[in-house]
Amino acid sequence: MFTYPQLTPLEQASLPKLIAQPSAIPNKFEDSTHQLFYCQTADGEMVLKVCNQTNIGKSHFWLGANRLFAADFPNSLGTIHLTHNFLEKNGALTVPDFVSASSNRFVISRFLTGEDVKPELIGELWVIQLAEHIAKLHQFTCASWGKLHAPELSATDWASRLQETLIFLLEQHDAPIAEPLLAEVLAQAKNIQEIEFVPVMLDLRWDQFRCLSNNDLALIDLDAFVIAPRALDLVLIEYVLTPAQLALFKQHYTQTHSWPDHTANTPCYQLLLFLMNILGETDLAKWMQRI
Known part of the structure; x- marks a missing residue:
């Protein structure tokens, strides 16, 4: 048996x-x-x-x-x-x-028959498919945020919860982070204002996908979707893609959406992704300089 x-x-x-x-x-x-x-x-x-x-x-x-x-x-x-x-x-x-x-x-x-996606073998077709997927998800907009199926947190709660979470995650690190920019970023967090919230896959990485027999991408890991600021998702995408991939992604994404410039919010989102160990980087200064 x-x-x-x-x-x-x-x-x-x-x-x-x-x-x-x-x-x-x-x-x-x-x-x-x-x-x-x-x-x-x-x-x-x-x-x-x-x-x-x-x-x-x-x-x-x-x-x-x-x-x-x-x-x-x-x-x-x-x-x-x-x-x-x-x-x-x-x-x-x-x-x-x-x-x-x-x-x-x-x-x-x-089980989806196919091959695991290897980051070093990403072709243009997959970047385009990812851009079309994210663009379609971003058409689903919410005034509140939080759980994917029950986003009950108010837009006015975003800044305070973000700052509190950053402080909490800093306390979880094995060794203190003594970067000079830390205090500045934490101070910025309490003044962030967001009004546009969309579905976001917080653990977006190429190893969360499979390539099917027709060369289409399939998404196989679904447990980390939330409703979050669109700007946070775009910062995450900048980290995941190479410069050439990002240029192609933007070309297709901006057919239906604008691409906002980096603002004072960006360092706060960079710090959040770093503290959540999104891509495994351990050097904060190096991480902040990547985008």
Whole structure:
């Protein structure tokens, strides 16, 4: 008899019947907050994603997402089917079909046949597809922000919560950050004003995508979507893309949206992304100079 790894008999009772023992998919990072398993079932190929509660509790990324956006992760996994539905309707990329999930525990979705996207092999077509996807998501605008499916935080709360979250995340770092710009950025944070909030994938990286057989991108990791300022998303995109990729992205994104200049808000968003360990950079001065 085959069993789903790390799940209780009760959790497995209503899941698709396995026809082989699931195999672990190697984690890309030592501090990954989930363990993935490839599952062959009577209903087809699937992927099981099981929470690593220990790593989640220590993750600066999730500490920041929960503190600032009230993301409520991993409890929010219980409603992740709504994220699948939302992206199918409002995004431009393929996402896996949802199968099952349980709050704080696991998600099962259908396996998408394809290849993992390698950052060093990103072609123009994928950059264009990403631009079209982000542009379409940014057409969904909100006056409030927070959880993707229940953005209840007021625009007037953004500055105070951002500043409080920055201070909180600074306190979580193993070693104090003594950059001179720190006090200046924290002071700026309390005066930030934002009125345009859109769906944002906080952990946007190329390794969150797969390339399908038709060379289309598919988005496979959906648990870190929130409603956030559009300007924050664009700062994140500047970090993820190379200069050439960014120029191409802008060319397509600006067919439907403006691209705002950097403002006094930008350093605050740079600091937030750094403290959430978005791309693994450990040198703040180097990070701030990248864009």
